[in-house]
Amino acid sequence: MFRQLGRLGHMSAPPLDPSEHRSGALLDHLARRMRLRSETVLAPLGLRPRHLVALTVLRAGGGTSQQALATILEMDSTNIVGLLNDLEAEQLVERRRSPEDRRRHVVELTQDGAKRLSEAECALAGAEDEVLGALDPNERETLYELLRRAAATTSPINCTEVICAGDEPL
Amino acid sequence: MFRQLGRLGHMSAPPLDPSEHRSGALLDHLARRMRLRSETVLAPLGLRPRHLVALTVLRAGGGTSQQALATILEMDSTNIVGLLNDLEAEQLVERRRSPEDRRRHVVELTQDGAKRLSEAECALAGAEDEVLGALDPNERETLYELLRRAAATTSPINCTEVICAGDEPL
DNA sequence: AAGGATCGTCTGTGCAGCACCAACTATTTA
DNA sequence: TAAATAGTTGGTGCTGCACAGACGATCCTT
Numbered sequence: 040m041f042r043q044l045g046r047l048g049h050m051s052a053p054p055l056d057p058s059e060h061r062s063g064a065l066l067d068h069l070a071r072r073m074r075l076r077s078e079t080v081l082a083p084l085g086l087r088p089r090h091l092v093a094l095t096v097l098r099a100g101g102g103t104s105q106q107a108l109a110t111i112l113e114m115d116s117t118n119i120v121g122l123l124n125d126l127e128a129e130q131l132v133e134r135r136r137s138p139e140d141r142r143r144h145v146v147e148l149t150q151d152g153a154k155r156l157s158e159a160e161c162a163l164a165g166a167e168d169e170v171l172g173a174l175d176p177n178e179r180e181t182l183y184e185l186l187r188r189a190a191a192t193t194s195p196i197n198c199t200e201v202i203c204a205g206d207e208p209l
Numbered sequence: 210m211f212r213q214l215g216r217l218g219h220m221s222a223p224p225l226d227p228s229e230h231r232s233g234a235l236l237d238h239l240a241r242r243m244r245l246r247s248e249t250v251l252a253p254l255g256l257r258p259r260h261l262v263a264l265t266v267l268r269a270g271g272g273t274s275q276q277a278l279a280t281i282l283e284m285d286s287t288n289i290v291g292l293l294n295d296l297e298a299e300q301l302v303e304r305r306r307s308p309e310d311r312r313r314h315v316v317e318l319t320q321d322g323a324k325r326l327s328e329a330e331c332a333l334a335g336a337e338d339e340v341l342g343a344l345d346p347n348e349r350e351t352l353y354e355l356l357r358r359a360a361a362t363t364s365p366i367n368c369t370e371v372i373c374a375g376d377e378p379l
Numbered sequence: 380a381a382g383g384a385t386c387g388t389c390t391g392t393g394c395a396g397c398a399c400c401a402a403c404t405a406t407t408t409a
Numbered sequence: 410t411a412a413a414t415a416g417t418t419g420g421t422g423c424t425g426c427a428c429a430g431a432c433g434a435t436c437c438t439t
Binding site: 059060062063064065066067068070072073077088089091092094095096112113157160161163164165166167169170171172174178179180181182183185186188189190191192195196197 | 355
C-alpha cells in the first residue's frame, strides 16, 4: 500500500513554485460565486451580470464605438447590438453618431445609467460580503484596485502555446 | 445643484465612494477574458476551465465529499457527477468510499491529477500574461493570494436584499 | 465616379454549461 | 422498520454565446 502516492495523504498545499501561481481558476471560481448572487440581486433592477459589466466598462472608458466595446468585452460584435439595445431601452446608455465617422456609434453612459449602476453596486454589497468574506475592507480595496487596473488594459488574443520545461519527467 | 450626482457628462471616473467599490463586474469581465484563452490552451490537455477549477479546489482542500464539492463549487450535485467522471476517466482524481460513512465518496487528487494541473498552470502562463499584463509580478502574486484566500471560504447563499440609502432621490 | 472595405443591424442556427426534476440503489440514522 | 442522505442516471429546458449570411450606410481608394 501507499504505492505510488507519496502524496502525504491529505494536506492542503503541496509546495508550489510562486511563478506558477495562476489566478485563472480562482478568478473563474469566484466570478461564478459572485454571478450566481448577482443574478438574483440584479433582477429587480432589470439588469443582468453582463449589463453590469458593460456599464462598468462604459463608466471607466467614456465614449466608445461598438467595435471597441466588442474588443474590450471580447464578445462578438453582433451580440453587442442586443446588449446595447437592452441598455438603451432603459436609457442607461446613449448611442450617438460619431461626427468624424458617421458609420460609428459613440456609446456613452447616461446620467440614468450612472445612477442605476451605482444603485446596483450598492445592492451588491451583501453579495460581495458573502463571497469576499475572508478579506477585510483594506484587502478588498486592494483587490478592487488590482482588478480595475487589469481590466483597464486591452489585450489581443494571441496566447502562443508554451511548452513548459521541468514538468515532464516521471 | 450637484445634489447627489456630481457627475457631469462624459468623463472617465466620477468620484466614487470607496465603500461602493464592487469587484463583481471586474471579476466577471476578467474571468471571461481568462476563460476564452484557457479554453484553447487547455483543450490539448483534455481539460476545460471547470475541470481546472475542480482540480484547484481539490488540491487546496484535500479529500472532499461530492456533496461538499457541490457546495464549494456552488453547482448542482448531479452535475458534479459528470464533472468527476471526466476527471476520473483520466485518473486525475480518485473516488474512494468513506470508511465512516459508506454512502459517501471521498474525492481526492491523484499524482497524475496534480501533475496535469501543474502542467495546465504552466501552459496558462501566456494567457495570464495577456490578461494581467497591467500588473507586475508582485502585484500578480498579491492578487493570487487575495483570490486564493477568498476562494478558500465557503459562504452560504443568503444575500438579503438591501435598500441603499442616499441613492433613491431623483 | 466606382469598388472595396468597415460599422452597425437583423435573422437564424447551433452548441455548451447549467439548473431542475424524477426515479433508483446503497447506506445511515431515528 | 421507516425516514433521511449520498451518489447515480436520464431527461428537459433555459441562457449566453459564437458563428454565418445578408443588408444599408458610410467611409476610403484610385
